[in-house]
Amino acid sequence: MGKFNRYLITAALPYANGPVHIGHLAGCYLPADIYVRYLRSKKADVKFVCGTDEHGVPITIKAMKENVSPQDVVDKYHKIIGDSFAAMGISFDIFARTSAPIHHQTSQDFFLKMYNDGLFEEKESEQFFDPEKEMFLADRYIVGTCPNCGNDKAYGDQCERCGRTLSPDELINPHSALSNAPLVKKKTKHWYMPLQNYEPWLKEYIVDGHKEWKNNVYGQCKSWLDSGLQSRAMTRDSNWGIKVPLPDAEGKVLYVWFDAPIGYISATKELTENWADYWCKDDTKLVHFIGKDNIVFHCIIFPAMLKAHGGFVLPDNVPANEFLNIEGEKVSTSRNWAVWVNDYIEDFPDQQDVLRYVLCATAPETKDNDFTWKDFQDRNNNELVAVFGNFVNRAMVLMHKLCGGKVPSLHEAFIEDTDREMLKEFGLAKEKIENSLENYRFREALAEVIEFSRKGNIYLQQNEPWILASVIENLNNGTWNEKHDKYKGKTEEYLRARIDISLHIALQMTANLAIFSHPFLPFTSRKICHLLKVVDRMLEWDNAGSDKLLSVGYSLRAPELLFKKIEDEQVTAQVQKLHAGLKQAQEAAAAAAPPAEETIPAPAKPEIQYDDFAKLDLRVGTILQAEKVAKADKLLKLLVDIGTEQRTVVSGIAMHFTPEDIIGKQVTLVANLAPRKMRGIESQGMILMAEDNGKLIFVNPAEAVKPGSGVS
Ligand SMILES: [Zn+2]
Numbered sequence: 001m002g003k004f005n006r007y008l009i010t011a012a013l014p015y016a017n018g019p020v021h022i023g024h025l026a027g028c029y030l031p032a033d034i035y036v037r038y039l040r041s042k043k044a045d046v047k048f049v050c051g052t053d054e055h056g057v058p059i060t061i062k063a064m065k066e067n068v069s070p071q072d073v074v075d076k077y078h079k080i081i082g083d084s085f086a087a088m089g090i091s092f093d094i095f096a097r098t099s100a101p102i103h104h105q106t107s108q109d110f111f112l113k114m115y116n117d118g119l120f121e122e123k124e125s126e127q128f129f130d131p132e133k134e135m136f137l138a139d140r141y142i143v144g145t146c147p148n149c150g151n152d153k154a155y156g157d158q159c160e161r162c163g164r165t166l167s168p169d170e171l172i173n174p175h176s177a178l179s180n181a182p183l184v185k186k187k188t189k190h191w192y193m194p195l196q197n198y199e200p201w202l203k204e205y206i207v208d209g210h211k212e213w214k215n216n217v218y219g220q221c222k223s224w225l226d227s228g229l230q231s232r233a234m235t236r237d238s239n240w241g242i243k244v245p246l247p248d249a250e251g252k253v254l255y256v257w258f259d260a261p262i263g264y265i266s267a268t269k270e271l272t273e274n275w276a277d278y279w280c281k282d283d284t285k286l287v288h289f290i291g292k293d294n295i296v297f298h299c300i301i302f303p304a305m306l307k308a309h310g311g312f313v314l315p316d317n318v319p320a321n322e323f324l325n326i327e328g329e330k331v332s333t334s335r336n337w338a339v340w341v342n343d344y345i346e347d348f349p350d351q352q353d354v355l356r357y358v359l360c361a362t363a364p365e366t367k368d369n370d371f372t373w374k375d376f377q378d379r380n381n382n383e384l385v386a387v388f389g390n391f392v393n394r395a396m397v398l399m400h401k402l403c404g405g406k407v408p409s410l411h412e413a414f415i416e417d418t419d420r421e422m423l424k425e426f427g428l429a430k431e432k433i434e435n436s437l438e439n440y441r442f443r444e445a446l447a448e449v450i451e452f453s454r455k456g457n458i459y460l461q462q463n464e465p466w467i468l469a470s471v472i473e474n475l476n477n478g479t480w481n482e483k484h485d486k487y488k489g490k491t492e493e494y495l496r497a498r499i500d501i502s503l504h505i506a507l508q509m510t511a512n513l514a515i516f517s518h519p520f521l522p523f524t525s526r527k528i529c530h531l532l533k534v535v536d537r538m539l540e541w542d543n544a545g546s547d548k549l550l551s552v553g554y555s556l557r558a559p560e561l562l563f564k565k566i567e568d569e570q571v572t573a574q575v576q577k578l579h580a581g582l583k584q585a586q587e588a589a590a591a592a593a594p595p596a597e598e599t600i601p602a603p604a605k606p607e608i609q610y611d612d613f614a615k616l617d618l619r620v621g622t623i624l625q626a627e628k629v630a631k632a633d634k635l636l637k638l639l640v641d642i643g644t645e646q647r648t649v650v651s652g653i654a655m656h657f658t659p660e661d662i663i664g665k666q667v668t669l670v671a672n673l674a675p676r677k678m679r680g681i682e683s684q685g686m687i688l689m690a691e692d693n694g695k696l697i698f699v700n701p702a703e704a705v706k707p708g709s710g711v712s
Contacts, residue, residue: 004285004316006045008278009036010264011090012290012298013053013098016077017062020084021338022371023324023331026359027291031321031442033090034360035287037519038437041541047278049267050085051096052078055241056256057138064178070240074099084341088352089522096267098242098259103266107259108245110309111234115246119308120191121231128156128168129186130176136188136237141178144171149697163665163700188237190252191244195229198304202229205307205314206299214440216292216366217320221299229300234258261302264288265312279312288318295320319440322364327372327578330709336585339371339578347574353521354380354563360446360520373571373578380566383450389563391453392513394460395506396531396559402469407507407554408500415501422459422505423547425452426512430545433516442520449516456509463502468495504552507532511549515539524562531557617672618688618711620701621647626659632679638662640669640685643708647671650683656696666700668711 011032014020036048054074063070082095114120127136142156147170151161156168168174174183206221234255235244241253268275278284288298298318306312325331331338344355358376362369399405429452436445471487472495474480487495511532518525518539529538533556543549624646625639634652636659647669668688675682688699
């Protein structure tokens with residue numbers, strides 16, 4: 001533990017406007033829980049805090065749409081999210097809420113201290129105001145006519161028809177998406193934090209001081225700092241949130257990213273009266289587990305706030321994970337492309353550890369990773385069932401069959417090299433797992449646990465106590481099986497001792513597996529303890545690596561399987577469920593969309609089968625370069641980034657777009673179209689366009705996605 005005497009571990013506050021999906025679990029809750037369980041097993045002084053983030057515009061919008069109060073929305077999802085975490089064994093010491101009075105008080109005090117120290121800039125600006133709803137609107141909730149293509153349903157931040165990025169001021173006839181009322185401009189005052197003032201200090205703290213942070217985290221921080229920080233408003237106009245505690249601040253609340261991280265402090269306050277030990281003493285190790293979308297808030301803004309306020313420890317590490325995709329596609333809650341944790345628990349009751357296992361074994365620790373149901377099945381059947389579960393079961397079954405249900409002796413006089421080597425692995429495995437856990441490399445640590453049980457299987461295979469038992473039988477009834485010739489001449493005493501030794505060691509390994517697996521698979525670990533009739537205290541990390549956890553002669557319970565096979569039908573059902581959810585969301589969106597304008601539909605083409613469609617490799621790409629092709633007024637030569645590579649595409653769109661207009665736009669590319677030479681240039685794909693009365697429009701996703709994302 002070095003210079004630290006206590007730990008404060010936080011996991012990102014989930015936003016209380018929907019349930020959590022397995023991408024959330026893999027991103028931060030599971031790694032945080034693994035780390036905390038390990039620390040607790042080392043008897044470290046540790047607090048694990050989390051809670052729901054219950055403020056911000058999306059919650060007020062959701063409430064309006066469902067015709068309930070924002071409080072109703074957050075009450076509902078706080079419960080759903082909290083129940084999901086509890087069911088998955090995420091062992092928070094507290095799961096608080098940012099709507100709690102203690103959090104409001106703590107956040108206001110924090111703001112006031114900074115205000116009184118003169119650390120905010122007051123600035124006035126003109127913003128769009130909905131006179132009917134009596135509220136200022138975020139860009140997404142302003143609609144109007146696009147100056148580029150004439151779409152009268154363009155948003156204040158983007159036109160989804162032509163893809164142009166917009167600001168609300170560019171819209172013609174801006175009106176409210178909530179009330180449809182025409183908007184007025186109103187002056188409004190806000191308090192800004194001049195982040196640029198903290199730049200030199202942040203560089204010292206992160207760039208020089210925390211080179212050990214994960215590459216993805218360190219790199220993102222460095223690029224933010226290199227491109228320069230700016231003042232950022234820490235207040236908003238809203239009636240849902242924490243009131244700005246100043247006399248001239250009617251209708252103003254704290255920016256949700258100002259108050260949310262303070263939620264870690266208020267949750268600790270709610271948890272223990274000794275909260276200040278964890279927040280204000282230098283020998284506390286503060287670690288924030290988050291997903292990569294929160295890096296800037298946890299590594300730049302929150303530390304700057306803590307520094308500005310003064311008196312707080314700073315994060316020692318922020319081990320953010322990348323994203324987990326599902327079946328090759330980015331998770332999208334709006335498209336309902338997600339595996340929801342509450343659904344999983346319903347479909348796989350008592351199999352929480354399988355999900356914990358798979359999410360840890362495939363965790364997106366260094367890059368985005370993919371979850372597939374097939375892989376879920378394979379890992380369960382080939383690793384948990386066939387390796388880990390099989391070893392424990394063999395040890396238990398053989399001990400009951402050959403040793404009378406009791407831990408057999410370790411006959412010192414008959415110990416051989418294979419035993420000594422196996423015993424040496426106890427300490428080595430502990431060391432490796434510990435080292436990986438200390439460095440937040442959870443996949444590596446888990447792989448080592450499985451490796452230990454794999455070695456156990458090999459050890460039993462080499463020592464084959466079941467064969468030794470039948471050799472003893474041969475000796476006693478005067479028969480011989482020539483397959484056992486290698487044991488010819490061995491005495492019964494020797495054979496009996498060898499049976500005992502191999503099962504003694506296998507059982508001590510089983511006890512170690514309970515300790516090793518506990519941070520990752522707490523439910524399984526408990527089951528092993530039950531089989532071995534040991535109390536939870538055995539799970540203390542100090543006991544790991546010991547070959548004396550079970551005493552000779554101690555009787556153990558009857559074997560029970562730790563894991564069960566997952567069948568093909570279960571996998572198929574889950575994949576179908578995923579696609580059904582997607583379709584449902586699409587139909588709901590189509591039903592909610594305004595009726596299409598009058599158009600002359602293109603003549604229909606003959607019906608095709610799904611397989612015809614599936615042959616197309618459609619990918620989203622970003623146009624990096626565009627230039628006219630010499631002597632061809634219709635052609636543009638484009639360079640398109642599709643994630644894994646950059647493609648040159650020649651497209652007949654030069655009469656419709658100028659090169660400058662389309663650089664940076666996202667397009668859909670037919671990526672497996674056979675290359676074709678046009679004007680001496682090889683075109684490596686085709687870009688999809690929609691045609692509206694002779695006008696061409698790019699076909700692109702409604703939200704920007706990662707280049708290379710598949711379209712299906
Ligand atoms: Zn437009």
